[in-house]
Amino acid sequence: MNNILKIMKxxxxxxxxxLITSLIMLAFAVLIYLTLYFFLPAFYHQYKTxxxxxxxxxxxxxxxxxxxxxxxxxxxxxxxxxxxMIYLQNNEGTIIYSPFLSFLQGGNQDLSGMKxxxxxxxxxxxxxxxxxxxxxxxxFQDGNLTLVVSATFQPINEASQVLVLxxxxxxxxxxxxxxxxxxxYSRFITKPLIYINQEAQKMANLDFSEKIEVRSNDELGxxxxxxxxxxxxxxxxxxxxxxxxxxxxxxxxxEREIEKKRREFFASVAHELKTPLTVMxxxxxxxxxxxxxxxxxxxxLQKNFQTVQIxxxxxxxxxxxxxxxxxxxxxxxxxxxxxxxxxxxxKNLEYFASQKDIQMIIQNGSNLSIxxxxxxxxxxxxxxxxxxxxxxxxxEKVYIKLIQDAKQHHILIEVINTGIKIKEEDIQHxxxxxxxxxxxxxxxxxxxxxxxxxxxxxxxxxxxxxxINNTEQGxxxxxxxxxxxx
Numbered sequence: 001m002n003n004i005l006k007i008m009k010x011x012x013x014x015x016x017x018x019l020i021t022s023l024i025m026l027a028f029a030v031l032i033y034l035t036l037y038f039f040l041p042a043f044y045h046q047y048k049t050x051x052x053x054x055x056x057x058x059x060x061x062x063x064x065x066x067x068x069x070x071x072x073x074x075x076x077x078x079x080x081x082x083x084x085m086i087y088l089q090n091n092e093g094t095i096i097y098s099p100f101l102s103f104l105q106g107g108n109q110d111l112s113g114m115k116x117x118x119x120x121x122x123x124x125x126x127x128x129x130x131x132x133x134x135x136x137x138x139x140f141q142d143g144n145l146t147l148v149v150s151a152t153f154q155p156i157n158e159a160s161q162v163l164v165l166x167x168x169x170x171x172x173x174x175x176x177x178x179x180x181x182x183x184x185y186s187r188f189i190t191k192p193l194i195y196i197n198q199e200a201q202k203m204a205n206l207d208f209s210e211k212i213e214v215r216s217n218d219e220l221g222x223x224x225x226x227x228x229x230x231x232x233x234x235x236x237x238x239x240x241x242x243x244x245x246x247x248x249x250x251x252x253x254x255e256r257e258i259e260k261k262r263r264e265f266f267a268s269v270a271h272e273l274k275t276p277l278t279v280m281x282x283x284x285x286x287x288x289x290x291x292x293x294x295x296x297x298x299x300x301l302q303k304n305f306q307t308v309q310i311x312x313x314x315x316x317x318x319x320x321x322x323x324x325x326x327x328x329x330x331x332x333x334x335x336x337x338x339x340x341x342x343x344x345x346x347k348n349l350e351y352f353a354s355q356k357d358i359q360m361i362i363q364n365g366s367n368l369s370i371x372x373x374x375x376x377x378x379x380x381x382x383x384x385x386x387x388x389x390x391x392x393x394x395x396e397k398v399y400i401k402l403i404q405d406a407k408q409h410h411i412l413i414e415v416i417n418t419g420i421k422i423k424e425e426d427i428q429h430x431x432x433x434x435x436x437x438x439x440x441x442x443x444x445x446x447x448x449x450x451x452x453x454x455x456x457x458x459x460x461x462x463x464x465x466x467x468i469n470n471t472e473q474g475x476x477x478x479x480x481x482x483x484x485x486x
Contacts, residue, residue, distance in 0.1 A: 017190055021182035029174040033167070052082055052132050052151055060138050060147070068096075068140045075099055084151035088138070096145055196224055203231050206238070273314070276307045317450045320379075321433075324457045331373045331461065338402055338411055338481070339364050341374070345382045346400065353389050359397045360389075366404035366411050371484035372462055380458040381413065383451040384477055388417035396420070396474075411481045418474040427468060431456040 079099045087098030131152040138147040212224040286294025396419035403412040434449035465480045
């Protein structure tokens with residue numbers, strides 16, 4: 001039942017158009033019939049009168065150039081053509097000639113003694129009221145006569161009566177043709193509209209699997225093309241919104257992850273600063289109260305100073321990472337020669353290498369320059385090489401290689417420190433802030449745990465890829481630097 005109602009609701013424009021078209025056609029049929037019934041007699045009377053008058057004028061005009069006997073065929077033709085009674089009489093009223101009376105009296109009788117009003121044939125003295133009567137002077141070459149014409153309009157009234165009798169048959173035919181034509185017309189017009197409506201409802205339900213196919217060059221074709229264009233645009237817009245929504249979700253997740261890492265970072269910072277502050281506080285209280293060894297104030301002041309230096313270095317590293325994470329941070333790009341940069345870093349670290357009798361070996365296989373931030377790249381490379389020196393045993397080697405790849409789109413920097421391995425579980429966490437392989441967190445055996453965390457932040461800002469793994473020689477750190485930042 002619901003499906004039937006739905007179909008009827010969808011097709012209601014067909015029913016409306018069918019009903020309206022049927023009523024219009026029936027109204028026009030009735031109007032035409034009434035027009036014929038009421039106005040046909042008057043129209044016919046006017047038309048017949050003008051026709052009779054034109055014929056009389058034509059006879060009068062032609063008779064001027066003819067004799068009486070030569071003009072008689074004109075009167076005979078006029079009488080037959082217009083079904084009119086016509087006769088000619090002289091000044092005394094005597095009928096000279098009449099085609100109608102000649103036919104009644106055999107056609108060879110002498111009519112010279114017959115006068116108008118004295119004749120007995122019907123149609124002369126008692127003419128119907130619904131008729132045309134005229135009397136005019138007509139001129140011939142051999143004299144002048146009076147032309148009398150009388151014509152009845154009675155047959156048209158009979159035609160009106162026949163129309164009344166024929167009305168049921170006409171009505172039946174008009175109704176059948178009108179309803180049939182209206183049905184076919186409404187179906188033809190509304191079929192594409194119903195189809196377009198069904199497809200538009202699918203589009204409204206976000207179903208874009210089908211296109212509207214209306215092959216015409218009229219407004220319906222333009223409407224279908226517009227709906228198809230709207231469907232494509234809406235589909236593309238929804239796809240863009242979906243992509244944007246997914247991107248927004250990813251950004252939100254990233255932001256949450258960054259916020260989580262930021263909280264963890266500050267918690268680690270608080271923990272790292274708490275320990276040296278506690279140590280300094282203990283030193284200062286011992287010196288204030290001259291307790292035991294703390295009486296030697298010079299020694300513990302020196303220790304406090306070293307602790308402050310460590311805290312100062314840690315704060316600088318924290319501030320540098322905070323600066324990198326700011327949205328307002330801008331890279332200072334310039335042309336940098338990696339070979340010269342590595343030479344500068346190794347010279348600055350020669351003292352630390354000599355303390356552990358570590359040999360730094362530089363293998364330069366590239367003369368290309370790169371376009372990047374010199375200060376950040378130098379800091380990151382310095383942290384990597386410094387870590388390689390600090391965590392290598394005495395007497396080992398640190399290899400530093402510069403390699404240009406075959407495609408010449410990147411420069412590779414490899415740092416290998418021998419004689420040591422890193423556990424796989426430590427490699428997964430080595431770039432986290434304050435993470436140290438040495439769990440005791442002794443300042444004499446390691447730094448603050450921010451070195452590689454800073455390296456990670458710098459490389460991400462410079463779009464540099466990196467990796468660290470164990471090899472047969474030792475620990476291998478690989479850096480891939482693009483020639484320029486896009």
